[in-house]
Amino acid sequence: MVPPARTQSLIPHNEALNHYLFSGEIKLLQGLHIGSGRGDETTDALVIRDAQGKPIIPGSSLRGVFRSHMERILMGLYATQVTPLWACQLYEPVLPEEKVCVGSSAHPASLAEIRSLQKLQEGQSGTDAVWKKLPEVLCDACKLFGAGSFYASKVRFTDLPMLTGSPNPVVRHGVGIHRDTGTAADGVKYDKEVVEAGATFRFEATAENLVDADLELLALGFSQLVSGELALGGSSGRGLGGVELIHGKAAWVTLKEKSEAVTYLLKKTYPHQQELSAFIDSGLKKLLAPAQEGGANAQANP
Numbered sequence: 001m002v003p004p005a006r007t008q009s010l011i012p013h014n015e016a017l018n019h020y021l022f023s024g025e026i027k028l029l030q031g032l033h034i035g036s037g038r039g040d041e042t043t044d045a046l047v048i049r050d051a052q053g054k055p056i057i058p059g060s061s062l063r064g065v066f067r068s069h070m071e072r073i074l075m076g077l078y079a080t081q082v083t084p085l086w087a088c089q090l091y092e093p094v095l096p097e098e099k100v101c102v103g104s105s106a107h108p109a110s111l112a113e114i115r116s117l118q119k120l121q122e123g124q125s126g127t128d129a130v131w132k133k134l135p136e137v138l139c140d141a142c143k144l145f146g147a148g149s150f151y152a153s154k155v156r157f158t159d160l161p162m163l164t165g166s167p168n169p170v171v172r173h174g175v176g177i178h179r180d181t182g183t184a185a186d187g188v189k190y191d192k193e194v195v196e197a198g199a200t201f202r203f204e205a206t207a208e209n210l211v212d213a214d215l216e217l218l219a220l221g222f223s224q225l226v227s228g229e230l231a232l233g234g235s236s237g238r239g240l241g242g243v244e245l246i247h248g249k250a251a252w253v254t255l256k257e258k259s260e261a262v263t264y265l266l267k268k269t270y271p272h273q274q275e276l277s278a279f280i281d282s283g284l285k286k287l288l289a290p291a292q293e294g295g296a297n298a299q300a301n302p
Ligand SMILES: [Zn+2]
Pocket: 087, 088, 089, 101, 102, 103, 104, 138, 139, 140, 141, 142, 147
């Protein structure tokens, strides 16, 4: 049986219920090339750097891969009826059943919903009307990561500065691969800068107003990141881009609890902290066993 859908109203972004900090280090399992779109006399493709000239990983790159990878796995779980949580998968025009999400303009029914929301937005009580409608027309992934101009993301991945490793990338030469045949394309050569495997970067992501579904989706995403499943830089098929998250921690404050809020605001410390592995465990247990909620096994799943 399909687990019952969970309807959760949205928390306005100007309210503060809780605040989370996820931290750790991203370690390169393979060489990494995230291009700056520029070249120089030594290479066609320079990696992106910070103001000091050291390679960085843009938070947006990691966030994009984190999200799309999480969504793919979530939709597998949804298809096998493990969870009612679902994702519109931004570039995937086929949505489950009659669902619509205004985060996905590639899907005709969703595009119609986007147009009707835009009309509402122009009306007299525009913002309120849109806000009322939103919970019904957003997938669970968009409720966490945002949907265009309608709904801002609850999660922020900051740019990742380099911690260890050579700040001077190597230039790698290669032969272009023909997209259709998988063979070397005649005469197409490329070179690009690559940050060598083993380098580490400081990871930080913040999030606010997380509800149970958000925590479960983040646990799913982080489970993939710590097990080295994610590849950055769009070169995953070429032995580049593999990363893993190490030394991960999750810290949070519940701002509705007065004593916690005071500790957080005055001492700038989070009252709760746990290893990221424990955060992942508890989130995945809930995601993979939603039918247990409030049931006989509820104690095993606090
Ligand atoms: Zn969506």
